[in-house]
Each structure stands twice: as C-alpha cells, then as structure tokens.
Amino acid sequence: MKIIRFEQKHSNKTILAAVTEDSKVFTLPYSTLLEVIEEAKSKSITTVELITELIKDSLPIDEKLEELDLLVPIEAPEVWASGVTYQKSKEARNFEATNGKLDATTFYDKVYDAERPEIFLKSTKERTVGPNQDLFLRSDSDWQIPEPELGLVLNGEGEIIGYTVGNDMSCRDIEGENPLYLPQAKVWARSCSIGPAILLSEKVKDPYNFEIICRIYRNEELQFEGTANTGQLKRGFEELAGFLKRDNILFPGTVLLTGTCIVPPNEFTLADNDRIEIEISGIGVLKNVVKTQVAKLAN
Ligand code: DO4
Numbered sequence: 001m002k003i004i005r006f007e008q009k010h011s012n013k014t015i016l017a018a019v020t021e022d023s024k025v026f027t028l029p030y031s032t033l034l035e036v037i038e039e040a041k042s043k044s045i046t047t048v049e050l051i052t053e054l055i056k057d058s059l060p061i062d063e064k065l066e067e068l069d070l071l072v073p074i075e076a077p078e079v080w081a082s083g084v085t086y087q088k089s090k091e092a093r094n095f096e097a098t099n100g101k102l103d104a105t106t107f108y109d110k111v112y113d114a115e116r117p118e119i120f121l122k123s124t125k126e127r128t129v130g131p132n133q134d135l136f137l138r139s140d141s142d143w144q145i146p147e148p149e150l151g152l153v154l155n156g157e158g159e160i161i162g163y164t165v166g167n168d169m170s171c172r173d174i175e176g177e178n179p180l181y182l183p184q185a186k187v188w189a190r191s192c193s194i195g196p197a198i199l200l201s202e203k204v205k206d207p208y209n210f211e212i213i214c215r216i217y218r219n220e221e222l223q224f225e226g227t228a229n230t231g232q233l234k235r236g237f238e239e240l241a242g243f244l245k246r247d248n249i250l251f252p253g254t255v256l257l258t259g260t261c262i263v264p265p266n267e268f269t270l271a272d273n274d275r276i277e278i279e280i281s282g283i284g285v286l287k288n289v290v291k292t293q294v295a296k297l298a299n
C-alpha cells in the first residue's frame with residue numbers, strides 16, 4: 001500500500017490517495033498521511049487496516065497513476081540526510097577530497113567506521129520539490145551529481161512510518177575543496193526532491209532489500225545508469241533515525257535520506273535539461289529535470 005498526493009486537474013485541489021498493489025488509486029478523506037496514521041492509532045488499528053476499510057466500498061479514480069499530476073507525497077518540514085553510509089560513497093568522497101591521490105586516512109574513512117554517523121540538514125519544505133518538478137543546479141559549481149537515496153519518513157518519535165525515494169543533489173567540487181563547505185555543497189533552492197510515493201512501512205518485510213536504479217538522460221540519450229541495493233548499507237535505518245532523534249526536535253513527517261550508493265563516473269557532471277530518474281523497488285520512479293536557471297526565491 002502506497003500513499004500519493006496529486007493535484008486534481010479540474011479543481012486544482014490537492015488530493016491524498018492510496019495506491020493498492022494492483023496500481024489502483026483511491027482518494028482518501030484526509031489531507032495528509034499523518035492524519036490517517038493518527039486516526040488509525042485512535043481506533044487501535046493499523047494504517048493499512050484503516051485504509052482498507054475506507055476504500056472497500058469505493059471505486060478507484062478513472063485516471064491511471066502515470067496520468068496524475070503528482071506532488072510531494074508529504075510536505076516534509078525538514079529533510080535530513082545521512083552521509084558515507086555506503087562503501088561507494090566513502091570512495092567517491094575520498095576521490096574528490098584528494099583529487100584521486102588518496103595516501104592517508106581521511107575524515108570519510110573515520111566516519112564510515114565511527115559509532116556516530118554523519119547526519120546533516122539537507123532541505124526544508126520550501127527547498128524540496130516533488131515528482132516531475134525542476135531541480136536547480138548551483139551556479140558556482142562545475143561538478144554536480146544526483147545522489148539517489150532511500151528516504152525514511154519519520155513520525156515525531158523518530159519511528160519509520162514509510163519509505164520514499166530521495167535525491168540529495170550534491171556539488172562534488174565544493175565539498176572536495178573543503179568539507180566545511182558541506183552546507184553549500186548540499187543546500188540551495190530546489191536541491192532536493194522526494195517522491196513519487198510513500199510505501200507504508202507496515203507493508204515492508206525487509207527494508208534491506210530495496211533495489212535502487214539511477215538513470216540520467218541527456219537529449220533523451222542515456223548518459224549513465226547505476227544500480228545498488230540497500231543490503232549494502234553499513235548501518236541500520238533505526239540506528240540512523242536514533243541519532244537524528246537524539247536530543248533533537250523531530251517534526252512529524254520529517255524525511256531522513258539514508259546515503260548514496262550510486263555515484264556516476266568521476267568525469268560526469270550534470271547539465272541543463274538533464275533528466276534524472278531514480279527508481280526504488282516497490283516505491284516507484286522519481287523523475288526530475290535539472291535547470292541552470294537561477295532560483296527565484298519567494299520574498
Ligand atoms: O559527506 C558528505 C555527504 C555524503 C552523502 O551525502 C552521501 O553519502 O550520500
């Protein structure tokens with residue numbers, strides 16, 4: 001059972017909906033997933049049981065899932081991210097920090113083995129885009145890549161309520177110049193996307209067996225394809241959520257990205273109009289086009 005949000009074509013209204021295993025879409029009489037979870041809790045039943053009850057006598061909508069104008073499946077107040085949780089990321093960070101001339105132990109080697117993981121604030125609601133919305137490239141970086149990551153959707157207690165797909169866009173040259181530049185290498189307007197759906201954790205038997213695929217197209221030609229599996233993760237998902245929660249305020253609906261395990265070749269950088277597709281088994285494909293245009297921020 002997955003949860004989506006979409007904009008209804010004739011009314012421009014935002015609709016919350018459930019997607020069943022056979023890809024049928026049923027609208028839900030709530031505004032957010034968090035409301036559905038609260039309601040299920042108050043009835044002492046699971047979220048899936050509540051949704052099954054809600055849709056059992058209704059018809060699916062006429063449009064197919066792929067015809068809908070999807071929105072972020074949850075308006076995450078904050079998106080946090082974990083780093084260097086996969087061997088592949090450690091190697092890539094070491095390459096960019098040493099121009100490929102690694103000859104000593106780095107901070108990245110240390111954090112990969114340390115008890116405390118790297119966790120950083122990646123994005124806020126205003127900086128995060130949904131499926132099919134444009135991402136922005138930074139104007140002061142010449143080495144930019146997508147980071148395809150599994151996202152944990154958390155409640156206020158730091159429990160995992162669902163899984164989504166995330167893109168932690170990154171500037172390898174800025175971080176490689178100095179790791180203290182991390183916030184600038186990671187955070188700018190439209191530097192993060194999440195979606196297209198949230199797979200309810202109640203329905204996930206083994207979260208360490210998600211297949212992740214990333215494809216980058218330029219003028220409709222495939223430039224890069226990489227695959228990985230969450231079984232390659234060095235840490236546990238509860239462990240990452242536990243460190244995020246420690247002595248912190250967690251807003252319900254926070255998303256925690258769990259690190260990248262797919263890195264395009266070192267000579268690759270994104271260009272205007274590239275299309276990024278990130279697919280995670282059981283969740284869906286998150287598609288975004290990147291633009292060089294300068295962000296026009298509200299106010
Ligand atoms: O150390 C920088 C961040 C690494 C990261 O975002 C990742 O491993 O996914």
Ligand code: MG
Binds near residue numbers: 081083147168260
């Ligand atoms: Mg990342």
